[in-house]
Amino acid sequence: MRIAEQVTFGGSALDRADALRTDPAALAAARADPRARAVALWRGKPLLAGARRDRLARLPLGHPALATAATDLLLGCEAGAAVFAADLSAWVPPEGVPETLGAFADPSEQRHPALPADHAFAELRTHMVALAPRDAELAATARGLLGWHRSHGFCARCGAPSAAERAGWMRRCTACGAAHFPRTDPVAIMLVTRGDHALLGRSPGFPEGMYSLLAGFIEPGETVEAAVRREVAEESGIRVGRVGYMASQPWPFPASLMIGCHAEAVSAEIRVDPTELEDALWITRRELQDVFAHAHPRLSAPRPGAIAEFLLRAWLADRLD
Structure with a gap:
């Protein structure tokens, strides 16, 4: 797929500086470099800057906001300078911890008193499409790496x-x-088509009206193609023939790699497994146009920036090659 790396969190060509990881002297020199910066996160939420929260903030390692935060996780290098991840999760905002933290959509923002007024910790899923590719990749890498350390x-x-x-x-x-x-958990996510129709499903935790592509974890000893056929059959009863790879997306919520595939259905009758989906349906390209135009009477689109939206827009534009 020619546009595969245009998916959110992909395509920035970050220098991950593997050689520094095993060279203590070089790593110490990189940390001492005044150009070194830290990407700060609070309980999984990156520090974003700007009125629209469209920039990932990078702080000098000596910034007062980082006084109690460890900055020993190397994310990579930008223009020859090291970038680290800083975890500020121990900090307690004056307003306390919001009830929406960790929810499907967390609208809350947290502002640290030592930072400029236009800096705030904000939910990455909400703002990921506003970020430049490099900012998005750094934020995803930091979130995934810090989350792994907390749970392992x-x-x-x-x-x-x-x-x-x-x-x-x-x-x-x-x-x-x-x-x-x-750790990264492989997940197959499938654009299942049959002629001019695509298969959409709705999980129980989705916001009202939201439908997306079917997806599921790849099991041990299973190929990606086999996982696609199994998951589609289990969740919707649809049988799938040819399966092809399209694009991938790191998805650090908490630690998945979404492997996007195009699958051609060889049956049409839907039989939903209620333990997996609330509903599933076939949608035409014309109906999908209405969905993305927010003009459909029943359906709303997948989350902007998610690979499901990326694959559906590519199908709608006939850009699956």
Whole structure:
């Protein structure tokens, strides 16, 4: 697919500076460089700047807001200068922790007193389409890496505490010495078509009216193509023939890689599994135009910036090649 890397979180060609991860002296020099910066997050929400929250903030490592935050996770380099991730989750905003934190859509913002007025911690899913590709990739990488460290503090082999190494890209068990690396869970997401129709489904947790593409985790010992056929059959009863790869998207909510595929249906009758979906339906290209124009009487589109929206817009524009 020629436009595959135009998907959100892709295509910025970030230099991930792998050589620095295993070179303590070079890493220390990179940290001491006055050009080094930190991307700050609070409980998974990146620090964004601007009235429209359309820029990822980068703070000098000596900034007062980072006084109590660890900045030992290397994200990569920009123009020869290192960029680190800083976790400010221990900070408690004056207004407290919002009830919407972690919800499908968290509209709340948190402003740190040591930062400019146009800086705020905001939900990445809400603002990801406004960010430049490099900002989006850095934010996704920082969110995924910090989330992995929070949930993998103990060895999966023996249960003892583990400690970060390789500038945050590995954890080593303090007892048995086992090495653990950041986790990414592969998920197949499918644009299923039959002639001029595409298959959409609605999960129980979606906002009212929202429909999207079917998706599911790839199981051990399973190819991507097999996962597509299995998930579509399990969720909707539709049988699928040819399957082709289209594009991928890192999805750090919390740790998935969405593998976008085009699948050709060889049956049409829908039989929804109610444990997986509330509803599923076939939609025509003309109806999908109305959905994206916010003119459909019943359906609303997938979240902007998500690979489901990207694949559907590509199908609508006949750009699947």
